[in-house]
Amino acid sequence: MAQASIFEQILQPANRADPYPLYAELRKDPVTREADGTYIVSTYNEIVALLHDPRISSDPRSHTEMAGAAPTTEEGPPGLPLFFLNLDPPEHDRLREQATRPFGPPHTPDRIAAMRPWLTEVTDSLIDGFAGRRQVDLVDDFAYPLPVTAICRMLGVPLEDQPRFQHWADAITDTLDPGAGTFAERVRQRARVTAELGQYLDGLVDERIRRPGDDLLSGMLTDTGPHGRMSREDLLSTAALLLVAGHETTVNLITNGMLTLLRHPEVLDRLRTEPDLIFPLVEELLRYEPPVQMITSRNTLADITVGDTTIPSGSPLALMLAAGSRDPGRFPDPDRFDPNRTDNQHLGYGSGIHYCFGAPLARLEAQIALPALARRLENPRLVTDPPPYRPNPELRGPRHLLVEVG
Template sequence: MTQAILREIMDYANRADPYPLYEKLRETPVAHDGDGPYVISTYYEIQSLLHDPRISSDAANLASTASDPLAGGEEEGTTLPPSFLKLDPPDHDRLRRMTNRPFGPPHSPHKVHDMRDELGGIVSGLIDGIVAADPLDRIDLVDQFAYPFPVTVICRLLGVPPEDEPRFHAWADTIAASLDPDPDADPTKRRVPADARMELGMYLAGLIEERRKNPGDDMLSHLATADGPDGAMTTIEALSTSALLLIAGHETTVNLITNGMLTLLRHPDVLERLRQDPELSVPIVEELLRFEPPVQLLPQRTTLSEIEVAGVTIPKGASLWLVLASGNRDPKKFENPDRFDPDRADIQHLGLGSGIHSCFGAPLARLEAQLALSELARRLENPRLLEDPPPYRQNAVLRGPRHLPIACDGIRD
């Protein structure tokens, strides 16, 4: 039963609306068919496991992916080492601290806040570009806005030369697609993301070497040259960390913005409220992270020892899937969970994870989404969906529309 539901979730036919399948999963908070992963789908159990030191994110601790028929092979053949996202303490903690020094508190507490004006300028420029491109009777908000915005931001944060930014579109899309644990994927197609990782790795290695010789004030220079209490990053650590920031920082924000606009267009009353009150973007983004999270599930976590969850004993070395999007719709935590409600109080969602692996770039992702959605609401006149549901990306893990065709009557200054 569990494997059948998981295969349905992976099935592209259900990409537009997986939530009825998550509802089925929640009937058994810890589901296991005797083969494959243990699937955890309820809020409190997921939240507990995200904070449990007996759960490993290190793929090296997986006893065997062969026993998991739904496991993906995204790390196979990669030329990049695991980022700190896929490491356990103490290595995870050391690298995360080092990465955080130029990015956030306590050493750089105003970094994200001080980017607000620059981010606003990028948003305005992209919307102006929509006017220049025309026609307004068919705008693709993904290609023309949601996709270029985060990649421009993360490239500027790291210090990637503007002329090289377009190259990251192809690399990011190819690598993100490989994160989807598709049971029917053609093994020969794994060469494509491996090639993308190799090209990205070679490019970043050259950029890191250049920054060591001529450091600037960008984040990549800090990663390459800083030598704090935790020592200095090796070239390979700086390489994997910068790749993580480029890919993870881009793909999740694209989905957050696109899922957000799709939801607002389906709720025109909320869209109009946002147009009148841009500050409403703050609670709207929090509710979107619950209602339509950009990361739907975390596959391939591993138990380091035997553990009991909701009365089920999970053995050491077992593979876990934590279905965040299902936990976000758990009625035991959220009243009327299938209703989009930006006035919902105390939204303690799982949309950005929790525990030591909570989203590193959460402050930046929140600000990007708030600025993007509020400005789109203000400037687009009478926006409306042309396809509902729109075409979705193949990826079931990083779920979002591949295109979002809309029309509008004009664009305000």
């Protein structure tokens, strides 16, 4: 049996707790080619250039594995389009602008900022629930319910329906795992799951048409910008994307953040007494332990030269964001956790036209959650280090984070 490539080793669950030595090996050659024809790009400047290159497609229909397959133009029931995250300009730009207008600046500048008092109350309430306990799971008891509650409130999804969409969210997230079947199989599975989620959201849209509120779903229904109102089909697709993406990565950001702070107690102590430290600290966490480790859904539309390698048109790409954010050619002493790091242009939220849509909300949640945990947890200690990790190598984070307190 042939020895596993470095990329294949990164995908193995046994290496989930600490993939960074493998990333360092990968960076010795900025571009490598896997046996299946996928090109792996692992250095900062090269990743950034590709994320801004219009010759790179995010549309799964351009992927070589989809050639010759039955046409796949939908991700759900008839008429439900692809997520705008999986589209190229000009369709991507139109839908992203339509979603952005009711979401945040410059058209709705106060929506996210106005959530701060409420998010603080939810955070404190969750920590209040730890009372009398000697051990808590910071994933199940805190890092998961906080962003789920937030995205439900923002979109206008009844919180009591959360268990229903968690199944869909987990299933969609599973399709991002490059080790969970071929690209075409994962695209088809995502289509099936999104169809079910779309049917659920269709009922919520009917309610908002009858009784619009101040939630994001109502905002997308009623906003009229340069492109007019968002179509019902595009609205369902966008709501499904935000519902899933709006909490999965934030769970990992908060959990990875607390794990890092517990491993660096001197920084945890500083956070208790230096409130403004949280702003550069969150940016350093996004560099040092990013919730999104790689992007494996890109495809070249033309021959592209990267360094000494020409990547042929039609080639699948894997852009190793976490490797790029620890590239010593871009970040001094990159394997050191340094919340005072300056010039921290990390890849934690990607770059280019697909820069993370929900980054402002995720940042706010982490900026509220981590200081509250630092202040209120009494003598917190890790029960297991490393903790058990989720199997997904793309959205990397602990499945549980058991902490003893008191």
